[in-house]
Amino acid sequence: MALIVQKFGGSSLSDAESIKRVAKRIVETRRTGNEVIVVVSAMGDTTDELLDLAAEVTPIPAPRELDMLLTAGERISMALLAMAIKGMGEEALSFTGSQAGMITTAEHGSAKIVDVTPRRVREALDQGAIAIVAGFQGFNRGTGDITTLGRGGSDTTAVALAAALDAEVCEIYTDVDGVYTTDPRVVHLARKIDSVTSEEMLELAASGAKVLHLRAVEYARRHGVVLHVRSSFSNEQGTIVYDPKKGHPKGAQVEEPIITGIAFERNEAKVTVGGVPDVPGKAAQIFEIVAKTNANIDMIVQNVSEDNRTDISLTVQTKDGRKVIEALEAARETIGCTRLQYADQIAKLAVVGAGMRDASGVSAQLFRALFDAGINIEMISTSEIRISVVTRADVMEKAVQVLHTAFGLDADEEATVYAGTGR
Amino acid sequence: MALIVQKFGGSSLSDAESIKRVAKRIVETRRTGNEVIVVVSAMGDTTDELLDLAAEVTPIPAPRELDMLLTAGERISMALLAMAIKGMGEEALSFTGSQAGMITTAEHGSAKIVDVTPRRVREALDQGAIAIVAGFQGFNRGTGDITTLGRGGSDTTAVALAAALDAEVCEIYTDVDGVYTTDPRVVHLARKIDSVTSEEMLELAASGAKVLHLRAVEYARRHGVVLHVRSSFSNEQGTIVYDPKKGHPKGAQVEEPIITGIAFERNEAKVTVGGVPDVPGKAAQIFEIVAKTNANIDMIVQNVSEDNRTDISLTVQTKDGRKVIEALEAARETIGCTRLQYADQIAKLAVVGAGMRDASGVSAQLFRALFDAGINIEMISTSEIRISVVTRADVMEKAVQVLHTAFGLDADEEATVYAGTGR
Numbered sequence: 001m002a003l004i005v006q007k008f009g010g011s012s013l014s015d016a017e018s019i020k021r022v023a024k025r026i027v028e029t030r031r032t033g034n035e036v037i038v039v040v041s042a043m044g045d046t047t048d049e050l051l052d053l054a055a056e057v058t059p060i061p062a063p064r065e066l067d068m069l070l071t072a073g074e075r076i077s078m079a080l081l082a083m084a085i086k087g088m089g090e091e092a093l094s095f096t097g098s099q100a101g102m103i104t105t106a107e108h109g110s111a112k113i114v115d116v117t118p119r120r121v122r123e124a125l126d127q128g129a130i131a132i133v134a135g136f137q138g139f140n141r142g143t144g145d146i147t148t149l150g151r152g153g154s155d156t157t158a159v160a161l162a163a164a165l166d167a168e169v170c171e172i173y174t175d176v177d178g179v180y181t182t183d184p185r186v187v188h189l190a191r192k193i194d195s196v197t198s199e200e201m202l203e204l205a206a207s208g209a210k211v212l213h214l215r216a217v218e219y220a221r222r223h224g225v226v227l228h229v230r231s232s233f234s235n236e237q238g239t240i241v242y243d244p245k246k247g248h249p250k251g252a253q254v255e256e257p258i259i260t261g262i263a264f265e266r267n268e269a270k271v272t273v274g275g276v277p278d279v280p281g282k283a284a285q286i287f288e289i290v291a292k293t294n295a296n297i298d299m300i301v302q303n304v305s306e307d308n309r310t311d312i313s314l315t316v317q318t319k320d321g322r323k324v325i326e327a328l329e330a331a332r333e334t335i336g337c338t339r340l341q342y343a344d345q346i347a348k349l350a351v352v353g354a355g356m357r358d359a360s361g362v363s364a365q366l367f368r369a370l371f372d373a374g375i376n377i378e379m380i381s382t383s384e385i386r387i388s389v390v391t392r393a394d395v396m397e398k399a400v401q402v403l404h405t406a407f408g409l410d411a412d413e414e415a416t417v418y419a420g421t422g423r
Numbered sequence: 424m425a426l427i428v429q430k431f432g433g434s435s436l437s438d439a440e441s442i443k444r445v446a447k448r449i450v451e452t453r454r455t456g457n458e459v460i461v462v463v464s465a466m467g468d469t470t471d472e473l474l475d476l477a478a479e480v481t482p483i484p485a486p487r488e489l490d491m492l493l494t495a496g497e498r499i500s501m502a503l504l505a506m507a508i509k510g511m512g513e514e515a516l517s518f519t520g521s522q523a524g525m526i527t528t529a530e531h532g533s534a535k536i537v538d539v540t541p542r543r544v545r546e547a548l549d550q551g552a553i554a555i556v557a558g559f560q561g562f563n564r565g566t567g568d569i570t571t572l573g574r575g576g577s578d579t580t581a582v583a584l585a586a587a588l589d590a591e592v593c594e595i596y597t598d599v600d601g602v603y604t605t606d607p608r609v610v611h612l613a614r615k616i617d618s619v620t621s622e623e624m625l626e627l628a629a630s631g632a633k634v635l636h637l638r639a640v641e642y643a644r645r646h647g648v649v650l651h652v653r654s655s656f657s658n659e660q661g662t663i664v665y666d667p668k669k670g671h672p673k674g675a676q677v678e679e680p681i682i683t684g685i686a687f688e689r690n691e692a693k694v695t696v697g698g699v700p701d702v703p704g705k706a707a708q709i710f711e712i713v714a715k716t717n718a719n720i721d722m723i724v725q726n727v728s729e730d731n732r733t734d735i736s737l738t739v740q741t742k743d744g745r746k747v748i749e750a751l752e753a754a755r756e757t758i759g760c761t762r763l764q765y766a767d768q769i770a771k772l773a774v775v776g777a778g779m780r781d782a783s784g785v786s787a788q789l790f791r792a793l794f795d796a797g798i799n800i801e802m803i804s805t806s807e808i809r810i811s812v813v814t815r816a817d818v819m820e821k822a823v824q825v826l827h828t829a830f831g832l833d834a835d836e837e838a839t840v841y842a843g844t845g846r
Binding site: 016017019023050053054056057058059060061062066068071072073075079080082083084086087092094096099 | 439440442443446473476477479480481482483484485487488489491492494495496498499501502503505506507509510515516517519522543567
């Protein structure tokens with residue numbers, strides 16, 4: 001008997017009808033002889049409605065109370081789903097984050113999981129019940145308070161439970177039918193990827209692929225959890241995310257493609273700190289200043305120095321760009337740099353593939369393709385299995401299309417199953 | 424520094440505006456130097472909306488899951504209220520039933536409070552915060568599950584916390600401005616009662632007065648909690664419910680009126696089991712049969728026997744009448760009675776007053792007043808401080824009006840403050 005974790009997001013649970021549809025699917029999984037844990041988000045727009053109510057009541061809601069408020073959302077969806085399943089004749093028990101043993105840090109709105117003690121979930125399974133667990137929420141032991149995990153929280157709850165209870169697979173149900181070589185809205189010949197390694201998925205998610213949250217992918221990779229990203233609207237196989245060291249879960253002999261996919265991020269801003277004295281500790285000083293703005297740094301490039309001075313460039317999300325440049329301006333004399341530059345009409349793309357390790361000439365091929373298309377590269381950064389380039393925002397889509405073709409990723413025909421917005 | 428418990432129902436918390444209004448009132452109470460615990464129901468129609476959703480999902484929702492679902496309601500109102508209060512500059516912390524230590528039996532939907540361990544509530548007060556507690560909900564230690572207290576649950580939560588933390592008063596905010604001598608929609612000259620003893624309130628609530636739930640009144644009486652029933656729309660004093668043995672909380676020397684008020688219940692049905700053999704154990708046998716139908720018996724009257732046979736009459740709520748008579752029909756031979764009679768167009772009224780104990784002639788005065796008005800009495804039942812009579816349903820209102828005048832309860836002018844529906 002296999003243990004399967006299934007995670008359903010709010011768009012799969014928008015009303016009573018869709019809850020019944022999801023319940024039916026869960027019951028089918030159970031009746032084929034599996035133990036099933038289901039992790040749910042709040043129904044449809046519930047979270048936004050609760051946030052609106054909070055905003056009507058006070059301009060800056062207290063974080064503890066906001067967590068108390070928002071966690072009502074999953075409570076509603078999980079109870080309804082459990083009663084729908086019971087109505088279909090299978091046992092089901094719903095559990096809040098704290099009942100399911102999701103122990104977190106105390107930071108309201110962005111708590112981290114520190115321990116998972118799913119004793120009650122295990123007992124429910126042992127009694128033959130389907131366990132329905134509230135995603136996104138947890139509990140801090142020190143304060144005794146309810147917490148929420150922030151963005152990507154429900155995916156992370158699902159992966160954490162799969163890891164703690166050694167599930168065979170963690171199925172992430174979504175409104176698209178898997179992970180694509182790139183966004184089909186940009187490249188019409190994008191293909192669904194059957195399998196991807198966890199480190200490739202990590203690079204894709206970190207570079208802007210929206211279908212899985214980076215945090216959940218990281219958690220899955222660290223704990224060896226196999227993910228299956230699939231559509232809640234069909235029974236098609238989606239995309240398997242697995243650890244190649246452990247082998248493919250279906251025993252498939254997958255030859256790693258050189259390039260697996262292309263991710264991109266539209267809203268980037270580039271900050272260049274130019275003419276920085278090339279003395280030890282300068283980079284640390286600059287990044288401490290940036291860190292204080294709470295901006296999330298995306299890419300960092302430093303060139304070799306000339307005349308004992310160097311240029312350091314970094315990219316951040318556009319929304320954070322202004323405060324980063326202001327913080328650096330204020331510290332200009334301390335840093336001792338000769339110039340500060342700012343550009344917010346840029347975008348980033350990343351070509352990812354585990355096969356890149358053993359293949360030579362990938363970067364040459366990439367730069368040639370972009371050059372042939374007349375696309376200028378503003379910054380370059382690489383990892384073992386990824387090449388990221390920054391371009392002007394208005395040519396990024398063209399760059400993705402060109403590279404998708406150049407690396408042989410184009411499908412024979414247009415994707416038709418792609419239904420949603422990629423969350 | 425006095426400790427005050429304030430309970431606000433759903434009609435006082437219908438939207439963001441009313442939550443802010445209630446928050447303002449709570450902040451004022453706090454700023455006059457009191458410690459404040461607030462108990463809330465779910466906002467406006469939330470509970471009904473959640474019940475509708477459950478009904479859409481499955482015809483008979485699992486009780487455990489229904490409790491999980493419904494408790495989301497208070498979670499929303501308490502979090503919003505806490506953030507509204509914090510937005511006004513006072514500290515506030517919200518607590519679920521289980522966080523507030525409301526330990527109950529395991530019966531979902533109608534759990535009983537077995538212990539109150541409000542450690543976290545006490546700590547919040549000690550830190551200078553206002554504690555906001557979810558009404559209606561609790562926690563069972565054996566199962567670890569969330570429970571709800573059923574009808575009147577939030578009032579009971581408020582009273583239980585007031586008892587456990589020895590509050591000076593438990594204020595029940597409602598949409599009427601207190602307890603009236605009778606329903607002002609039936610008697611326009613009904614008067615607001617300034618003070619009423621807990622045992623009188625118990626009799627009134629048990630006889631159909633809707634403003635306070637019987638269960639909360641019982642709990643308050645048993646634990647000596649002073650109640651103050653008042654309007655959430657005005658600052659007027661409402662009605663104080665107190666234990667005369669402890670004296671009036673404001674030190675008022677209240678002379679107990681002979682008659683305090685008149686309650687009534689419209690939807691009653693009368694069942695008569697006639698010609699029952701007058702042998703020991705017959706009444707027990709009959710009431711065991713009725714008990715199995717889960718009908719709530721309201722009034723029981725047995726006359727002296729003639730020829731070793733007697734008549735036993737009882738009243739139940741109309742909705743339960745049919746199943747009671749059917750159960751008795753089925754057991755007719757076992758009982759050995761000569762006839763069964765059923766009437767569902769009846770109503771009941773109760774005249775209540777602690778002063779009745781020391782006054783003579785009250786029942787004579789009552790029967791005379793009804794006789795003069797041409798109203799026939801179908802059944803009579805009395806306690807030390809109450810006389811209940813059953814009449815035909817269509818003359819009950821007239822009976823209440825006649826008695827209100829006969830016992831000198833009429834006000835000089837019509838009540839104008841009466842706003843709501845008496846819940």
